[in-house]
Amino acid sequence: MKVLIIEDEEEMLQNMKQTLEKEDYLIETATDYDSAFLKIGVYDYDCILLDISLPGKSGLEILKELKKRGISDGVIIVSAKNSLDDKLEGLHLGADDYLPKPFHMAELNARIKAIFRRRNLQGDTFIEIENLKIDIENRIAFIEGEELLLNRKEFDILFYLASNKNRLVNKTALAEHVWGDHIDQTDSFDFIYSQIKNLRKKLKDHQAQVEVKAIYGIGYKLVSL
Amino acid sequence: MKLLNYTTKYFAAILLFALLIFTVIFYFQMLDEIYDSLDDGLENQKILVINRAKKDPTILHKTSFEDGYYTIHPTTYSEIRNVKDSYRDTLMYMLNEKDYEPVRLLETAFRQGDHYYKLKVITSMVEEDDLIEDLLYSILWLYIGLVVGVLLLNNWVLKRLWRPFYSLLNKLKNFNIEKEQSIDFEKTNIEEFQLLNLQVEKLLQKSIDSFKAQKQFIENASHELQTPLAISINKLELLAEKEELSPKNIALLASVLENLERMTRLNQALLLLSKIDNKQFVEEENLNIPEIINQIVYDFSDFAKHRNIEISISSQDAIQKFMNKDLAVILFTNLIKNAIVHASLNSIIRIKINEQKVSIENESETGKLDHQKLFSRFYKVNTRKNSTGLGLSIAKAIADKYGLALTYTYDRYHLFIVDFTKNSQAT
Numbered sequence: 001m002k003v004l005i006i007e008d009e010e011e012m013l014q015n016m017k018q019t020l021e022k023e024d025y026l027i028e029t030a031t032d033y034d035s036a037f038l039k040i041g042v043y044d045y046d047c048i049l050l051d052i053s054l055p056g057k058s059g060l061e062i063l064k065e066l067k068k069r070g071i072s073d074g075v076i077i078v079s080a081k082n083s084l085d086d087k088l089e090g091l092h093l094g095a096d097d098y099l100p101k102p103f104h105m106a107e108l109n110a111r112i113k114a115i116f117r118r119r120n121l122q123g124d125t126f127i128e129i130e131n132l133k134i135d136i137e138n139r140i141a142f143i144e145g146e147e148l149l150l151n152r153k154e155f156d157i158l159f160y161l162a163s164n165k166n167r168l169v170n171k172t173a174l175a176e177h178v179w180g181d182h183i184d185q186t187d188s189f190d191f192i193y194s195q196i197k198n199l200r201k202k203l204k205d206h207q208a209q210v211e212v213k214a215i216y217g218i219g220y221k222l223v224s225l
Numbered sequence: 226m227k228l229l230n231y232t233t234k235y236f237a238a239i240l241l242f243a244l245l246i247f248t249v250i251f252y253f254q255m256l257d258e259i260y261d262s263l264d265d266g267l268e269n270q271k272i273l274v275i276n277r278a279k280k281d282p283t284i285l286h287k288t289s290f291e292d293g294y295y296t297i298h299p300t301t302y303s304e305i306r307n308v309k310d311s312y313r314d315t316l317m318y319m320l321n322e323k324d325y326e327p328v329r330l331l332e333t334a335f336r337q338g339d340h341y342y343k344l345k346v347i348t349s350m351v352e353e354d355d356l357i358e359d360l361l362y363s364i365l366w367l368y369i370g371l372v373v374g375v376l377l378l379n380n381w382v383l384k385r386l387w388r389p390f391y392s393l394l395n396k397l398k399n400f401n402i403e404k405e406q407s408i409d410f411e412k413t414n415i416e417e418f419q420l421l422n423l424q425v426e427k428l429l430q431k432s433i434d435s436f437k438a439q440k441q442f443i444e445n446a447s448h449e450l451q452t453p454l455a456i457s458i459n460k461l462e463l464l465a466e467k468e469e470l471s472p473k474n475i476a477l478l479a480s481v482l483e484n485l486e487r488m489t490r491l492n493q494a495l496l497l498l499s500k501i502d503n504k505q506f507v508e509e510e511n512l513n514i515p516e517i518i519n520q521i522v523y524d525f526s527d528f529a530k531h532r533n534i535e536i537s538i539s540s541q542d543a544i545q546k547f548m549n550k551d552l553a554v555i556l557f558t559n560l561i562k563n564a565i566v567h568a569s570l571n572s573i574i575r576i577k578i579n580e581q582k583v584s585i586e587n588e589s590e591t592g593k594l595d596h597q598k599l600f601s602r603f604y605k606v607n608t609r610k611n612s613t614g615l616g617l618s619i620a621k622a623i624a625d626k627y628g629l630a631l632t633y634t635y636d637r638y639h640l641f642i643v644d645f646t647k648n649s650q651a652t
Contacts, residue, residue, distance in 0.1 A: 012456050019459070080449075101455040195527065
C-alpha cells in the first residue's frame with residue numbers, strides 16, 4: 001500500500017510517517033503543491049493524506065488539480081481548521097474523508113484502512129487475526145468459524161481495536177469512535193470498561209487467540225495470545 | 226426633556242424677561258413722549274391765549290373752564306414773581322365720562338399792560354391706566370405670538386435642521402455590533418452634523434473592527450493551538466507504544482496525555498464558541514427534535530447506565546424546528562450531558578418535549594445554581610477536572626443565535642428549559 005502525506009508541518013509529518021510505517025505501508029512525503037505533484041506524477045497512491053493549509057497553493061488547489069487530472073486516489077483531508085466550509089468544499093472536490101486535527105493515531109489508522117477497503121471493492125472485507133475473523137460488511141465476528149454474538153458497541157470496539165491490532169488505542173479515541181464525538185467531555189471513560197469487560201469475557205469463552213489488553217491509564221490494545 | 230422643548234422653554238423664559246423689561250422702558254418712554262407732546266400743545270395754547278387776550282381783553286376775566294380750556298385770574302406781581310411755567314396732572318370732571326378724569330394743566334403767568342394774570346391751560350390727557358392696560362394686552366399678545374412663533378419655528382425649522390441628528394440617534398439606538406450591520410448616514414449640509422456623522426462612523430468602524438478582531442483572534446489562536454496539540458498528543462501516543470516503558474512511566478504518560486486532551490477539548494470549545502459568534506453555521510434545515518434527542522440519549526446511554534441513571538423521555542409527535550443540525554445537536558447534547566454529569570447516582574432524568582419547549586430535569590446534590598453566572602464562560606460548580614466550563618455557555622450561545630429562551634429554574638430539581646415560542650428567527 002502506498003501512502004502520500006502532504007503536510008508542511010515537519011513534526012506532524014514525522015508523526016504520521018512513523019505511525020503508518022508500523023503498518024508496513026510505503027510512505028512518501030511532500031510539503032507543498034509543487035513537491036506533491038512531483039510525487040503524484042510518478043506514482044499512483046492508494047491514499048493521500050492532505051493538509052489544507054499549505055504555504056502557497058492550498059490543499060484545496062491540490063484537490064482541484066487532482067480532479068482535473070482525473071486522479072482518483074483516496075484523499076483524506078487532515079486539517080487544523082476544522083471548518084465546515086473546508087470540509088464541504090473538500091468533499092465536494094472529491095476528497096474521501098475529513099479528519100480534523102488534533103486526531104488520534106488510532107483514528108488515522110482506522111480511516112486509512114476504511115479508504116483501502118472502499119477502494120478495493122472486490123478485495124476482501126475481512127480482518128483476520130489468529131482465529132478471529134471479522135466480516136466488516138455484515139458486521140459479524142467469528143472465532144474458529146463460530147459466530148461471536150456481540151452487541152453494536154462491542155462489535156465497534158472489537159473492529160476498531162482489530163483495525164489497530166498490536167497498537168495502543170487511546171481510550172479517548174476509542175470512546176469518540178464508538179460513542180460519537182460528543183462523548184468526549186464526559187467526566188471519565190470508566191463506562192467504556194464495562195463494555196470491554198463483556199467483550200473480553202466473550203472472547204475468552206470462545207477460546208479466541210486474541211485478547212484486549214489494558215494499558216494502564218491510556219487505553220487498550222488487541223494482542224495475540 | 227427633548228432638545229426642541231428645551232429651546233422652546235429657554236426662548237419662552239428669555240422672551241418673557243426681555244419683553245417685561247422692554248414693556249417697562251417702552252411704557253415710560255411712551256409716557257414721556259406723550260407728556261412732551263401734550264406740554265408742547267399746552268405751551269402753544271398758552272401763547273395763543275395770551276395773543277388773543279391782547280386783542281380781546283374780555284377773556285381776561287374768564288375765571289372758570291366751563292366751555293373753554295383755560296382760565297385767567299388777575300393777580301399781583303408779588304404773587305407771580307417767582308412763578309414759572311408749571312405742568313402738572315390733575316383731575317377734572319368730564320361730562321362725557323361722568324367721572325373725574327386726569328387732565329394736564331399748565332399754570333403760568335403773564336403781564337398785559339400793568340396787570341398781571343395767572344393763566345391755567347388744560348388739555349385732556351391719555352388715561353394712564355387705559356394706556357397700561359392697552360400696552361399690557363398688546364405685549365401679552367405679542368408674547369403669545371412670539372412663543373407660538375418660536376414653537377412653530379422649532380417644530381418646523383429646527384426639526385428640519387436637526388433631522389440628521391435625530392436620524393443618527395435613531396440608527397445608533399438600533400445598532401447592534403453583533404449583527405454586523407453598517408449604518409447609512411443621512412447626507413447633510415450642516416458642517417457640525419457632517420463632522421458628527423464622520424466621527425461616529427469612525428468610532429463605530431473602530432468598535433466593529435476591534436470586535437471582529439477579537440473574535441477573529443480567539444478563532445485564530447484556537448486554530449494555531451490545534452497543530453502543536455496534535456503533534457504533542459501523537460508523539461506521546463508513539464512513545465506509549467514503545468515496549469520498554471515501565472508501568473510507572475506509562476502512568477506518567479497517561480496523565481500528560483489526559484491533560485493535553487483536556488486542553489484540546491477546551492480549545493475546541495472555544496473554537497466552537499467563536500464559530501457560533503462568527504456565524505459560521507449557515508446551513509439550516511427542518512429538524513425533528515425528538516429524533517435528535519433520542520439519538521443523543523442513546524449515545525449517552527452507556528455513560529448514564531454506568532452512573533445508574535435512568536433517562537425518561539416523554540415526547541409528542543414529530544416536532545420540527547428550523548435550525549442548523551450541528552448546532553441543534555450540540556445544544557441538546559450539552560444540556561443532556563450536563564444533566565447526566567451532575568445528576569445524583571441512581572436518579573432519574575426527565576426529558577419532556579412538546580411543541581413549545583424542551584425541558585430537562587435532574588436531581589443533584591448541589592443546591593440552586595447561580596442564575597447570573599450559570600451561562601457565563603468558565604463557570605464551574607465544582608472543580609471537575611474534565612469540565613471545560615464552556616458547555617452551558619455554548620448552549621446559551623446557540624439558543625441566543627436562534628432567539629430561543631434557555632432558562633434555568635430550581636425547585637428541588639434542576640430544570641433547564643429551551644423555549645421555542647420565543648423563537649424570533651433571529652439572524
